[in-house]
Amino acid sequence: NAGVTQTPKFQVLKTGQSMTLQCAQDMNHEYMSWYRQDPGMGLRLIHYSVGAGITDQGEVPNGYNVSRSTTEDFPLRLLSAAPSQTSVYFCASSPLAGGTAGELFFGEGSRLTVL
Amino acid sequence: DQQVKQNSPSLSVQEGRISILNCDYTNSMFDYFLWYKKYPAEGPTFLISISSIKDKNEDGRFTVFLNKSAKHLSLHIVPSQPGDSAVYFCAAHGDQGGSEKLVFGKGMKLTVNP
Numbered sequence: 054n055a056g057v058t059q060t061p062k063f064q065v066l067k068t069g070q071s072m073t074l075q076c077a078q079d080m081n082h083e084y085m086s087w088y089r090q091d092p093g094m095g096l097r098l099i100h101y102s103v104g105a106g107i108t109d110q111g112e113v114p115n116g117y118n119v120s121r122s123t124t125e126d127f128p129l130r131l132l133s134a135a136p137s138q139t140s141v142y143f144c145a146s147s148p149l150a151g152g153t154a155g156e157l158f159f160g161e162g163s164r165l166t167v168l
Numbered sequence: 169d170q171q172v173k174q175n176s177p178s179l180s181v182q183e184g185r186i187s188i189l190n191c192d193y194t195n196s197m198f199d200y201f202l203w204y205k206k207y208p209a210e211g212p213t214f215l216i217s218i219s220s221i222k223d224k225n226e227d228g229r230f231t232v233f234l235n236k237s238a239k240h241l242s243l244h245i246v247p248s249q250p251g252d253s254a255v256y257f258c259a260a261h262g263d264q265g266g267s268e269k270l271v272f273g274k275g276m277k278l279t280v281n282p
Binding site for chain 2: 057088093094095096097098109144145153154155156157158159160161162
């Protein structure tokens with residue numbers, strides 16, 4: 054009963070490095086999203102996808118890229134990491150139909166530090 | 169401009185007493201309001217929600233009240249238990265700019281003391 058799986062759980066990067074945060078879900082959910090959580094800022098939406106091949110920007114998309122080639126996977130790419138991207142990142146999914154509106158299933162988070 | 173506001177960053181209550189967590193919102197187009205609970209080093213988990221056409225929803229020890237005229241909702245936990253100690257996020261769901269969005273508040277840390 055995996056749900057939403059995020060890897061890695063912890064990562065330290067140097068400024069300018071690139072990396073990909075992986076997210077996979079096994080619930081056949083159409084909707085997937087990435088949030089970042091910063092102290093005193095709550096959860097802010099970075100990018101989201103309503104199905105394979107469809108992605109869109111959220112509230113804070115700058116510096117991040119996403120793609121959705123399959124229903125299960127929704128990776129988040131940092132092309133050139135900056136200290137401002139130090140945060141905890143959460144991937145979340147939900148069914149577009151049949152579920153409670155707004156109910157998201159979250160992964161356990163990925164803590165990223167950019168030096 | 170913050171659309172969902174949790175103005176108190178923390179709350180401390182005694183075990184067995186009532187915990188009341190408050191949330192205000194600005195956008196009258198929101199159609200659902202939700203509460204999420206988050207333990208340290210874990211992802212948030214859905215707790216309870218309420219439709220904008222209702223004013224109360226109850227699930228065991230948890231009750232959410234919605235006052236649309238005041239654009240205010242609250243989460244009541246009765247009786248509070250030490251295991252309820254967590255960060256609680258208020259969230260609002262609605263159609264914004266042609267797509268469905270979920271907007272979160274900044275969160276409130278609840279501590280229930282034994």
